[in-house]
Each structure stands twice: as structure tokens, then as C-alpha cells.
Amino acid sequence: MKKAKRARLAAGGWRVGTAAQFLCLSAEESALVETKVTLSQALRRKRVVLGLTQHQLARRLNSSQSRVAKMEAADRSVSIDLLLRGLFALGATIGEIGRVLQRIAA
């Protein structure tokens, strides 16, 4: 969040914190969630860049459109394993995924 926006919200009486704070997540839990969200975003980005629909990706994964939608939404019912399977099915490499993870840490 930009400092300016943070200041605006604070001025308006909003208490500003991270999602992790709001949900009372421990450091480990939020790292896991952050990883998951990052991978789900990478999945959507990669699918869109390749010009595929959720349905098309689902067929590659022997899965369903609704599951792909949940993957991209980082739904509770989606595992990191499944997200990685999706990314690899779209041609991602391990190194590419490593880079994506390093980027959010910066």
C-alpha cells in the first residue's frame, strides 16, 4: 500500500494493517498463504498470456473449469501442489517459479 493511501485511510479513522494481522495468522501461516496467493496469480497471468480459457487449462489438467477458477482465486480447497501442477502444465519451469517466489520477498 502506498503511504499516501495509508495516510488517507488513517485520517478517515480506518485502522490499517495487513491481511495477516487481520486474520491473526502466525508468521508461518501467512508465509504459506502468501506463497499460495503468489502462485495463483502467476497461474492466471501465465494462462492469460497463453490465451487459454479456464476450461482449456482444465482439460490439460484432467480437471474442471470450476477448479481452475478456484485455483486462480487461491481458494481454501486448493493445494499448492495443485497450483504447481497447473503452472507446470502451462510450461513453467522450476527456475521460473523460483524467480516468482523470490520477487515477492523483495
Added chain:
Amino acid sequence: MKKAKRARLAAGGWRVGTAAQFLCLSAEESALVETKVTLSQALRRKRVVLGLTQHQLARRLNSSQSRVAKMEAADRSVSIDLLLRGLFALGATIGEIGRVLQRIAA
């Protein structure tokens, strides 16, 4: 595998290939397995460096020694989610995990 060893084995009549070839894994499947094995190795390394036993790590994870053993052995019954939980419980950062994944790609 070193070239010399490969040559020795070939000379001895062995057919030399990767584990993925032997197990008939697709590119996606083997990427997933490679990721899993890499993370399991990172977990063991990190645990040993910290001087913890499997039992001690298990307690941090609210799990059992036997499960930690399986995690480090990259057992079929272990998810990547669980491996990441283990790594984060040992203080690993997302960036650190990203680096580990990039390294094997090199």
C-alpha cells in the same frame, strides 16, 4: 551423473537414463517430483543445521516423528504444502525457498 560413470555403466551393459525416464514420468510430473525432492532435501538440511531432531520438528508442526521422516524422504504421502509448512516452521523465508528452487534449475 559424471560422464565417466555413465560410460562405465554403458560399457557394462547398463542402460542409463534418468529416474523420470525409468518411471515414465511426463515433463510436468517430473518437475513436480523434482520440486518435492528438492524441498525435502532443503528441509533436512535446515533441520540438521539447526541441530533439531525429527521429533523436535514434529512438535513444532503438531505432527509426529514418523511424518517428518516421510517428509524428508519425499514420501508419496507427503504434499508440497506440508514440506513448505515444515520449512517455514524452521524459519525459512519465501525468498530462501525461491533461491533453492532456482538453484536446481541451473
Added chain:
DNA sequence: TCGGGATATGTCAGAATAGACATAGATGCA
């Protein structure tokens, strides 16, 4: 050789996740 801690392996009941389907909402075009 024994004893004790650490690690490995097999199994199981319960919890979490998977694919599938129905359906709702969104978007764009004729």
C-alpha cells in the same frame, strides 16, 4: 555386547482436497 536415542517404514481412521456438476454472474457482440 548391550542400551538408548535417532531415524525409517507400515498401517489406519479421520481430515482435507480433488473433480464434477449445477448454476449464477460477468462481458461482449449482433
Added chain:
DNA sequence: TGCATCTATGTCTATTCTGACATATCCCGA
């Protein structure tokens, strides 16, 4: 507006994963 396509959400059952326990194996110091 009506229709077609894409995406989102809720729910079901089957499968997979998880913690726990029992037990086996390994390793080392006394």
C-alpha cells in the same frame, strides 16, 4: 435485448493426505 462465452461459487462424493501408533533399523558410547 438476446445470446454466447467466460468466469465465479456452492455442494456433492471419491480420493488423497495427515497425525498417530507400532515397530523396525541404524548408530554410537559405555
